[in-house]
Amino acid sequence: MVKYVRFIFTDGEPMKQPENVYQKIEGSQWRHVWIVGDLHGCFSQLMEKLRQCRFDPWQDLLVSVGDVIDRGPDSLRCLELLHKRWVVAVRGNHEQMALDALAASQLSLWFMNGGDWYAALSANQQRLARKALDDCQHLPWILELHCQNGMHVVAHADYPHQVYAWQKEVDLHQVLWRRSRLSERHAGQVNGIAGADHFWFGHTPLRHRVDIDNLHYIDTGAVFGGELTLVQLQ
Numbered sequence: 023m024v025k026y027v028r029f030i031f032t033d034g035e036p037m038k039q040p041e042n043v044y045q046k047i048e049g050s051q052w053r054h055v056w057i058v059g060d061l062h063g064c065f066s067q068l069m070e071k072l073r074q075c076r077f078d079p080w081q082d083l084l085v086s087v088g089d090v091i092d093r094g095p096d097s098l099r100c101l102e103l104l105h106k107r108w109v110v111a112v113r114g115n116h117e118q119m120a121l122d123a124l125a126a127s128q129l130s131l132w133f134m135n136g137g138d139w140y141a142a143l144s145a146n147q148q149r150l151a152r153k154a155l156d157d158c159q160h161l162p163w164i165l166e167l168h169c170q171n172g173m174h175v176v177a178h179a180d181y182p183h184q185v186y187a188w189q190k191e192v193d194l195h196q197v198l199w200r201r202s203r204l205s206e207r208h209a210g211q212v213n214g215i216a217g218a219d220h221f222w223f224g225h226t227p228l229r230h231r232v233d234i235d236n237l238h239y240i241d242t243g244a245v246f247g248g249e250l251t252l253v254q255l256q
Contacts, residue, residue, distance in 0.1 A: 044189055045162035047110060049169035053081035055256040057176065060087060060114065060224040062245035063094025063139065065103075071252045079108040082242070085167065088114025088178035088198075089238065092136030094245040098147060101154045104161070114162035114178040114226065114236030115198040119219035120155050164171045169256040179225035186217030201226050207234055222253075 034093055049055045054069050056077065061068055070241030077084070088111060090104065091097040116136065123132035133141065147235055165176040166188060175186055178202035182193050190220055203212050215221050221236060227243035244250035 039191060039194065042126055042160060043163045043192065043194070044166060045112075045164070046082075046166045046188070047168070049083070049167055049256045052083040052256070053078065054254060055083045055085065055167065055169055055176075057085040057087065057222055057240065057253050057255055059240040059242055059244065059251040060089040060227075061094070061100045062089055062092055062116070062136070063097040063100050064244045064250060065096035065099040066247070067093075067250045068100070068103075068252075071250055074253070075252065079106070082108060084109050085165065085176055085222075086111035087176060087222060088112045088161075089116045089224060089241075090114070091120065092116045092132075092139070094136075097139045098108070098143065098151050098154075101151065104154065104157065106145075110165065111161055111163050112176050112178055113158060113163060117155070117158045117161065118198055121158060124152065159200060163194055164192070166218070167255070171256065174220045174222060174255055175215075175218045176222045179223055181215055181221055184213075184215060186215055186221070199225070203234070203237065204232070204239060207232070212237070220255075 058068065086109065090100040090111065104111055117131050121133060121136055123129045140148065143151055163177060167174040167176060175181060177197050179198055180196055180203060182196040182200055184188065206212050212234050214237055219236060220238060222238050222240060224241035226239060227241050227246055228239060230242060232239040240251040240253060242248045242251045
């Protein structure tokens with residue numbers, strides 16, 4: 023069960039901030055560390071990418087920016103990856119959407135946004151999926167990763183501050199949904215975020231990876247026919 027201990031405010035409404043907002047990982051435990059953009063059920067594309075880079079599940083770590091489910095052909099298989107010892111992930115807005123839908127027994131909005139794969143499962147597969155989705159309650163919103171080349175911060179859509187700090191209170195809705203930094207980049211209004219060497223985000227489908235100062239956006243629309251972006255951090 024997720025414990026709630028602090029409060030922040032979103033659009034004037036109080037929102038409880040869970041204890042597991044942040045997670046910290048030491049990259050020295052692994053030979054190589056890779057980060058992957060939004061999977062959205064693209065299991066086969068991921069496996070092919072991992073083969074190409076000679077990923078070793080006994081020595082290497084794969085970091086996901088979230089949104090492993092919905093829209094693509096193999097959401098359940100991608101969801102089950104989160105139980106692997108060689109995978110860590112932050113939660114995406116699609117995992118949160120699924121959790122909220124199942125908790126409220128209101129599935130229509132989730133299904134309209136790619137969650138209809140769940141309805142197509144057999145009864146046994148739905149039980150497996152429900153258990154795996156329940157486990158997503160333990161996914162952090164923000165991952166602090168220490169690698170040989172510096173400190174990396176991973177969140178699904180944004181880190182909504184100009185300076186990063188461990189356990190700093192954040193607007194969780196913006197962490198999962200915010201796109202304003204990308205929309206403002208053409209006006210030259212976006213700078214990097216202080217407090218870490220690199221920040222990695224997904225959420226917004228792009229034709230190619232976008233780097234703005236120390237901000238990196240790696241959802242390149244694999245589920246829409248684009249390339250799945252895999253980046254070696256260590």
